[in-house]
Amino acid sequence: MQKTMLITGSSSGVGAATAKYFAEHGFNVVATMRNPEAAQALEGIANLMVVRLDVEDTASIESALQATLDRFGRLDLLINNAGYGQYGVMEGMPIEKIRENFDVNVFGVINVMQRAVPILRRQGGGTILNVSSCGAIFGLPASAVYISTKWALEGFTESIAYELASQNIVTKIFEPGGILTPFHERSARDNTGNGHVPGYDAFLENTNNAMANLAEGAASPERVAADIYAAATDGTDRLRYCAPYGVEHLVKARRELDDPAYERFMRAQFPAAAR
Structure with a gap:
C-alpha cells in the first residue's frame, strides 16, 4: 500500500525539497503551508496535494488532516518542519517576538x-x-531564542517518544546543521542586532564572522531532504539523527569534551572581546 506523508512548512527550502523528494520516492504527499499560493515549486506532481495549514490555527490543522484522509485514506508519516529563527542579543529582543518564536517552533x-x-x-x-537543529546540541550567541525553542522541542520530543511507543508510533528527531535556504533570510529580517545597546557591537562583529565561517559548510535543501527521507524510512525506532552540515567540530566538542574544556572551546569560537 502506498504510504502517505504530511509535512508542515513546505512552501520553500527544506520543506519544499522534502515534499518533492518523498513524492518522487513513492509516497503520497500532503505539502502544507500557511500560504498555498507560494507552492509554485510543487506544481504538477501527481501524488502531491498542497493544503493550507498554519500551526497556530487549530481549525486549519484539523482541516488539513481531514483533507489528507479524504484524498489518500490514511496518514503514515508526519514531518513537523515549520519553524523560523531570530537573531540578536537577548537584552534588546521584545518579549512578544520571543513568544512568537515559541508559538511556532514549540x-x-x-x-x-x-x-x-x-x-x-x-x-x-x-x-x-520533528525537525530540530544542531543548535539543540550546543548554544550559540545571538541566537538564544531560536536555540531555546529547539532545546524545548528536543525535550518534548524525547519525552513523548516513550509515550507514543506504547501506541506503536515511532517518534524521531532530525538535527541539521547549516542549510542554504530562505530560512536565514527570514531570520535576518527579524534580527534585533545589538538591541540598541552599542556595548555589544564588538562581540557581535566577532560572532557574525564566526557564523559566516560556519555557513561555508551548509548543505543544499535537496541533500537535507534525502537525509530526512533516510531517517524517516529506515525502519528503526532510533530517536535522533544528527546531520551536522558545517558544524561538525562543534558537535564533536560538545560530545567529547568535559564541560570546562567545552566551555573554553566555545568561548574561543565566540570571543567576548576583539581578537
Missing part, C-alpha cells in the same frame, strides 16, 4: 501532533519526525 508542533496522533493511533501506528 507550541505549533504540539498543536499539530495532538491532532495527528489520534489518527495514527486508530490506524495502529505510524511515524512522526
Whole structure:
C-alpha cells in the first residue's frame, strides 16, 4: 500500500525539497503551508496535494488532516518542519517576538501532533519526525531564542517518544546543521542586532564572522531532504539523527569534551572581546 506523508512548512527550502523528494520516492504527499499560493515549486506532481495549514490555527490543522484522509485514506508519516529563527542579543529582543518564536517552533508542533496522533493511533501506528537543529546540541550567541525553542522541542520530543511507543508510533528527531535556504533570510529580517545597546557591537562583529565561517559548510535543501527521507524510512525506532552540515567540530566538542574544556572551546569560537 502506498504510504502517505504530511509535512508542515513546505512552501520553500527544506520543506519544499522534502515534499518533492518523498513524492518522487513513492509516497503520497500532503505539502502544507500557511500560504498555498507560494507552492509554485510543487506544481504538477501527481501524488502531491498542497493544503493550507498554519500551526497556530487549530481549525486549519484539523482541516488539513481531514483533507489528507479524504484524498489518500490514511496518514503514515508526519514531518513537523515549520519553524523560523531570530537573531540578536537577548537584552534588546521584545518579549512578544520571543513568544512568537515559541508559538511556532514549540507550541505549533504540539498543536499539530495532538491532532495527528489520534489518527495514527486508530490506524495502529505510524511515524512522526520533528525537525530540530544542531543548535539543540550546543548554544550559540545571538541566537538564544531560536536555540531555546529547539532545546524545548528536543525535550518534548524525547519525552513523548516513550509515550507514543506504547501506541506503536515511532517518534524521531532530525538535527541539521547549516542549510542554504530562505530560512536565514527570514531570520535576518527579524534580527534585533545589538538591541540598541552599542556595548555589544564588538562581540557581535566577532560572532557574525564566526557564523559566516560556519555557513561555508551548509548543505543544499535537496541533500537535507534525502537525509530526512533516510531517517524517516529506515525502519528503526532510533530517536535522533544528527546531520551536522558545517558544524561538525562543534558537535564533536560538545560530545567529547568535559564541560570546562567545552566551555573554553566555545568561548574561543565566540570571543567576548576583539581578537
